[in-house]
Every structure is written in structure tokens, then in C-alpha cells.
Amino acid sequence: MPKQVDIVAQKQAIADAAIQVIGETGLDATRLRDVAAAAGVTTGAVTHYFDGKDEVLIAALEELVRRILDPDVWRRPPGLSLKDALIALCGELLPLDDETRGEWRVWLAFWSRAIHTPRLAEIHRGYYVRITDALSETLMTHGGLEPARANLIADAIVAAVDGVGVRATVEPDQWPAARQRQTLAALITPLLPNAQS
The missing domain is CATH 1.10.10.60 (Homeodomain-like)
Structure with a gap:
């Protein structure tokens, strides 16, 4: 057999x-x-x-x-405000160590390919829609935000993660984990002034 x-x-x-x-x-x-x-x-x-x-x-x-969209990743730890939970979650998506830097290198290689390949560009858009939708849903469900505001903040959070992630992937010696987390928190905190629950 x-x-x-x-x-x-x-x-x-x-x-x-x-x-x-x-x-x-x-x-x-x-x-x-x-x-x-x-x-x-x-x-x-x-x-x-x-x-x-x-x-x-x-x-x-x-x-x-x-891995990013795994429901366990999006489960809000008890006792954390939405803002703190989002900062913690998004912080874990950054290239904090050798393994996650390798994952970011894959992500950036895809970006490079997608710029010139319409099929890959479409797949790229689909990934970002899924990630942004998950963030928007979290902001609406746990933060009480209206859909338009949740979508705008989700886009800004994704842009913040991407920006810090790119810098830390390209310049790992200048962007240790602590600097990445601090910078991300500085970018996300003003986006959620009323999301204390």
C-alpha cells in the first residue's frame, strides 16, 4: 500500500x-x-x-x-486596556529577533516582487485587507469605534508597524527590540485617545 x-x-x-x-x-x-x-x-x-x-x-x-491572523494572537489579555493590548500585539509583529527578522526579509522580498508583478500586487493587497480588517474589527468591537474611524486607525497602525519593521530589518543594529517597541508605542498611542477600555 x-x-x-x-x-x-x-x-x-x-x-x-x-x-x-x-x-x-x-x-x-x-x-x-x-x-x-x-x-x-x-x-x-x-x-x-x-x-x-x-x-x-x-x-x-x-x-x-x-500566523499574524491566528485568533490566539488577537485574543486580548485580561486586564489590559485596548491601547496597551494593541501596542503589545503590534509589537510582537516587529522584527525583534533573528527569526522575526527573517520573516520580515520574506515580507520585503515579496514587496519587491509585487511592485512589478500585477498578480503578486493583487495578492499583496489581499493580505493587507485581511490584516487591516482584523484590526478594524478589534477597534470596533473592543474600542466602540465607528467603522470609518476604525478603518482609518487600522491603516495608520499597519503603516506604523511597516515603517518600524522596515527600518529595523534594514538597520538591525540601530533598531534593537526596545527601540522598536518604544517607537511603535509613540506612533500608536495618539491614535487611540479614547480607547481606554
């Missing part, structure tokens, strides 16, 4: 490996055989599930977005 393969688990393992390899070597230097080796599969397995490097990159990004 042929060995049963969990297709979802196999694709996720390849996506996790792609995050690691792209984060370490950059997208241009990443080879599918490197991703296969990191995932513990053959290159044939990678090409069976993914049609080229862009598809592997999309799978890696989808995994990053899945």
Missing part, C-alpha cells in the same frame, strides 16, 4: 522552510533545492506542490499572514 501523505502538512512544511531559507539568503539566492533540503523533502516534492519560486514565496507569505 502506498504511503499516505498529508498534503496540507507537506505544503506547510515547505512554506515554513521557504520562510527560513528566503529569510537567510534572500529571494534571489534561494533555490528550490535549498527549500526542499530545509523541509526534508525532495526538490520533486517542492515542484509537485508549487509551480516555481513565486508560488513558494506566496505560500511562505500565506503562512506568515496565517
Whole structure:
């Protein structure tokens, strides 16, 4: 009887490996055989599930977005105000260590590719819609904000995370975790003057 393969688990393992390899070597230097080796599969397995490097990159990004949107990430810790909870949540999305810096390198590699590739640009927009919608929903549900105001603040928070994240990814020695968190808090705090609950 042929060995049963969990297709979802196999694709996720390849996506996790792609995050690691792209984060370490950059997208241009990443080879599918490197991703296969990191995932513990053959290159044939990678090409069976993914049609080229862009598809592997999309799978890696989808995994990053899945992690960001995991309901456990968005669960508000008891006793924290909405403002403090959002600052803590968004702080965890920053490139605070080697692993998360690698994830940011993947994200930035996708940005670079999406600028010139309409299909990837559309996927990029979709990721930001999902992330911004999750933030907006949190602001409306827990902060009592009207949809238009929640959407505006969600866009500003995402822009703040992106700005700090890019600086910290490109200049890690100048942007240690403490500076990233302090800067993010300084950017987010004025956005939520009435969200004390």
C-alpha cells in the first residue's frame, strides 16, 4: 500500500522552510533545492506542490499572514486596556529577533516582487485587507469605534508597524527590540485617545 501523505502538512512544511531559507539568503539566492533540503523533502516534492519560486514565496507569505491572523494572537489579555493590548500585539509583529527578522526579509522580498508583478500586487493587497480588517474589527468591537474611524486607525497602525519593521530589518543594529517597541508605542498611542477600555 502506498504511503499516505498529508498534503496540507507537506505544503506547510515547505512554506515554513521557504520562510527560513528566503529569510537567510534572500529571494534571489534561494533555490528550490535549498527549500526542499530545509523541509526534508525532495526538490520533486517542492515542484509537485508549487509551480516555481513565486508560488513558494506566496505560500511562505500565506503562512506568515496565517500566523499574524491566528485568533490566539488577537485574543486580548485580561486586564489590559485596548491601547496597551494593541501596542503589545503590534509589537510582537516587529522584527525583534533573528527569526522575526527573517520573516520580515520574506515580507520585503515579496514587496519587491509585487511592485512589478500585477498578480503578486493583487495578492499583496489581499493580505493587507485581511490584516487591516482584523484590526478594524478589534477597534470596533473592543474600542466602540465607528467603522470609518476604525478603518482609518487600522491603516495608520499597519503603516506604523511597516515603517518600524522596515527600518529595523534594514538597520538591525540601530533598531534593537526596545527601540522598536518604544517607537511603535509613540506612533500608536495618539491614535487611540479614547480607547481606554
